[in-house]
Amino acid sequence: MDSMVFYEDDFESQCHDHLDQDLDADYEYEYAEETAVDLYDLCLKPTLQHTVEHLIPLILASFLFKIVAQCTYTPNKLMHGASIILGFAILYNYVPESLYLLAIFTIASYIYLQLPKKYRSGIGVFIPSIFVILYCELSMEAASWHKIRGVVMIAVMKEISIAVDQNESNHKPPVLWQYVGYLVSPVTSIFGPWISFKDYSELHRQGSWNLKWIFSTVGYFALALVFISISNCGASWILTENSGKWLQAYRDALSFRMSHYFVSYTSSSILLLGGLPFARTTITKPMEIEFPRSLVQVVISWNIPMHSWLKTYIFRPGRRQLGKFGGILLTYLASSLLHGLNFQLAAVLLSLGFYTYIEFEIRSVLSTVFDACITSKKCPDNKCSHQRIAANCWWVTAVNLAFSALSIFHLAYLGLMFDTSELQETGYSYLHTIEKWSQLGFASHWIAFVTYCAYFLIR
Known part of the structure; x- marks a missing residue:
C-alpha cells in the first residue's frame, strides 16, 4: 500500500468553518500600519x-x-x-x-x-x-x-x-x-x-488520570491557540497586501493551514479530555507539512485519521471489487462526496492527486536510475538500500530540497483557494477558483504538466 499512498488524500480537513468564520468576521482589519501593541489589542486578544x-x-x-x-x-x-x-x-x-x-x-x-x-x-x-x-x-x-x-x-x-x-x-x-x-x-x-x-x-472504564494527561491536554490546547492567532492575525501582519502576488498567495495558504492546525490540535485536546489514549490523538503533523519532503508526505500528514479511513474503508474494498484503478476512482469520488458537491474542493483534490501521482512516479524512476535516496517517502533510518544517500552524495540532498521547494510552491497555489472572503460562508464557486488561479497564470498546473511530460519521456 505504500506505493498507493498518494491516492488517499484529503486536502480539506473536517474542520467546522463556523468558528473560523465568526473570528474572521469579528476581527478583520487593515494590518499595514499596525504596531505590535495594536495587533495584540485589536486582533490577538479578542x-x-x-x-x-x-x-x-x-x-x-x-x-x-x-x-x-x-x-x-x-x-x-x-x-x-x-x-x-x-x-x-x-x-x-x-x-x-x-x-x-x-x-x-x-x-x-x-x-x-x-x-x-x-x-x-x-x-x-x-x-x-x-x-x-x-x-x-x-x-x-x-x-x-x-x-x-x-x-x-x-x-x-x-x-x-x-x-x-x-x-x-x-x-x-x-x-x-x-x-x-x-x-x-x-x-x-x-x-x-x-x-x-x-x-x-473502549472508552468505558479505560481512562487515565495523571499529570501527563493534564499537561498533554493543556499543551494541545495552547498550541491550538497559537495556530489560530497566526491564522487570524500574524500571517496578515507579516505579509501585507503590499506584498507580491506570490507572497500573498503563500500568506493566504499559510493562514488556511494554520486554521487547519488549530482545528486539529483543538480536536486532539478534546479527544484527550474526553478519555481517548494519547496514541489515538495525533491528527496532523505541521512540521511535515510546512517543510515537506514531498506532497505525498503532505497528504499523509494533513489529516491522519481521514487518511486511515479512506485507505481502510474506501480504497482497499474498492480495489478488491473494481481493481486498482477503480479503487482510486472510488476513493476520489467518496472524498468529494463527503465534502459535498463543490467545484473548488473537487478541483483542489483532483489537482493534488495528479501532482502527487506524478511526483511519486518520477521520483521512483529517478531513484531507480541513479540508485539514489530521492523517492517521495524517506527510507527508514539505517535501512536504506540505495547506494547514494545524503550522507555520501551532496546532490541527493539538493534534489530532495528542490522537490521540497516545489511542494511548498504547489501548496501555496492550491491553498490560495481557501481565503477569508465572504464566499467562505456559503462555499466557493467555480468562478472564484478559476479567477484565483488565473491571477497566478495557472503556473502550478503548467509545472505539473511539464513534470508529467518529463516523466513520460524518461519512464
Missing part, C-alpha cells in the same frame, strides 16, 4: 478570548463525558446514554441546524444496517450517506449546509465504517443506544476526527 469562550461548552461536555464513561461504577448503558445526551446538547449549542437531519440519518442508517448483507455490500454501503448529502445539497440554504457539512461528514464516516466492518466480520450491528452514542459523541461530533467504533467502545 481572537483568543472569543475562541476560549466559544469552546467552553465543548470542553465541559467532553470532561463530563470522561467522568461518566470512565468511572469504575458506571454501567455500559450509562456511558452511551451520557454520550447521547451530551452529544445532542453540544450539537444544539453549536449547530442546531443539524439536529433534525442527524436524527433522520441516525434512524435511517440504523434501519439500513439491519438489512441482509447482500443489500449492504459494495456500492450499497453508501446509500444512506448519498441520500443525506444530496438532500442537503438540493434543499438546504448554502450557508446552512456549509456550516453543518463537517458534522454530517463525521457521522457519515462513522456509519460507513460500521457497515464495512459488519460486512467483513459478519458481526451484528451495535444496539441502538450504542450506535447513537457513537454517532453523536460530544468528543468527536463537532471537531472530529473520525474514530472507530472499537475505540469509542
Whole structure:
C-alpha cells in the first residue's frame, strides 16, 4: 500500500468553518500600519478570548463525558446514554441546524444496517450517506449546509465504517443506544476526527488520570491557540497586501493551514479530555507539512485519521471489487462526496492527486536510475538500500530540497483557494477558483504538466 499512498488524500480537513468564520468576521482589519501593541489589542486578544469562550461548552461536555464513561461504577448503558445526551446538547449549542437531519440519518442508517448483507455490500454501503448529502445539497440554504457539512461528514464516516466492518466480520450491528452514542459523541461530533467504533467502545472504564494527561491536554490546547492567532492575525501582519502576488498567495495558504492546525490540535485536546489514549490523538503533523519532503508526505500528514479511513474503508474494498484503478476512482469520488458537491474542493483534490501521482512516479524512476535516496517517502533510518544517500552524495540532498521547494510552491497555489472572503460562508464557486488561479497564470498546473511530460519521456 505504500506505493498507493498518494491516492488517499484529503486536502480539506473536517474542520467546522463556523468558528473560523465568526473570528474572521469579528476581527478583520487593515494590518499595514499596525504596531505590535495594536495587533495584540485589536486582533490577538479578542481572537483568543472569543475562541476560549466559544469552546467552553465543548470542553465541559467532553470532561463530563470522561467522568461518566470512565468511572469504575458506571454501567455500559450509562456511558452511551451520557454520550447521547451530551452529544445532542453540544450539537444544539453549536449547530442546531443539524439536529433534525442527524436524527433522520441516525434512524435511517440504523434501519439500513439491519438489512441482509447482500443489500449492504459494495456500492450499497453508501446509500444512506448519498441520500443525506444530496438532500442537503438540493434543499438546504448554502450557508446552512456549509456550516453543518463537517458534522454530517463525521457521522457519515462513522456509519460507513460500521457497515464495512459488519460486512467483513459478519458481526451484528451495535444496539441502538450504542450506535447513537457513537454517532453523536460530544468528543468527536463537532471537531472530529473520525474514530472507530472499537475505540469509542473502549472508552468505558479505560481512562487515565495523571499529570501527563493534564499537561498533554493543556499543551494541545495552547498550541491550538497559537495556530489560530497566526491564522487570524500574524500571517496578515507579516505579509501585507503590499506584498507580491506570490507572497500573498503563500500568506493566504499559510493562514488556511494554520486554521487547519488549530482545528486539529483543538480536536486532539478534546479527544484527550474526553478519555481517548494519547496514541489515538495525533491528527496532523505541521512540521511535515510546512517543510515537506514531498506532497505525498503532505497528504499523509494533513489529516491522519481521514487518511486511515479512506485507505481502510474506501480504497482497499474498492480495489478488491473494481481493481486498482477503480479503487482510486472510488476513493476520489467518496472524498468529494463527503465534502459535498463543490467545484473548488473537487478541483483542489483532483489537482493534488495528479501532482502527487506524478511526483511519486518520477521520483521512483529517478531513484531507480541513479540508485539514489530521492523517492517521495524517506527510507527508514539505517535501512536504506540505495547506494547514494545524503550522507555520501551532496546532490541527493539538493534534489530532495528542490522537490521540497516545489511542494511548498504547489501548496501555496492550491491553498490560495481557501481565503477569508465572504464566499467562505456559503462555499466557493467555480468562478472564484478559476479567477484565483488565473491571477497566478495557472503556473502550478503548467509545472505539473511539464513534470508529467518529463516523466513520460524518461519512464
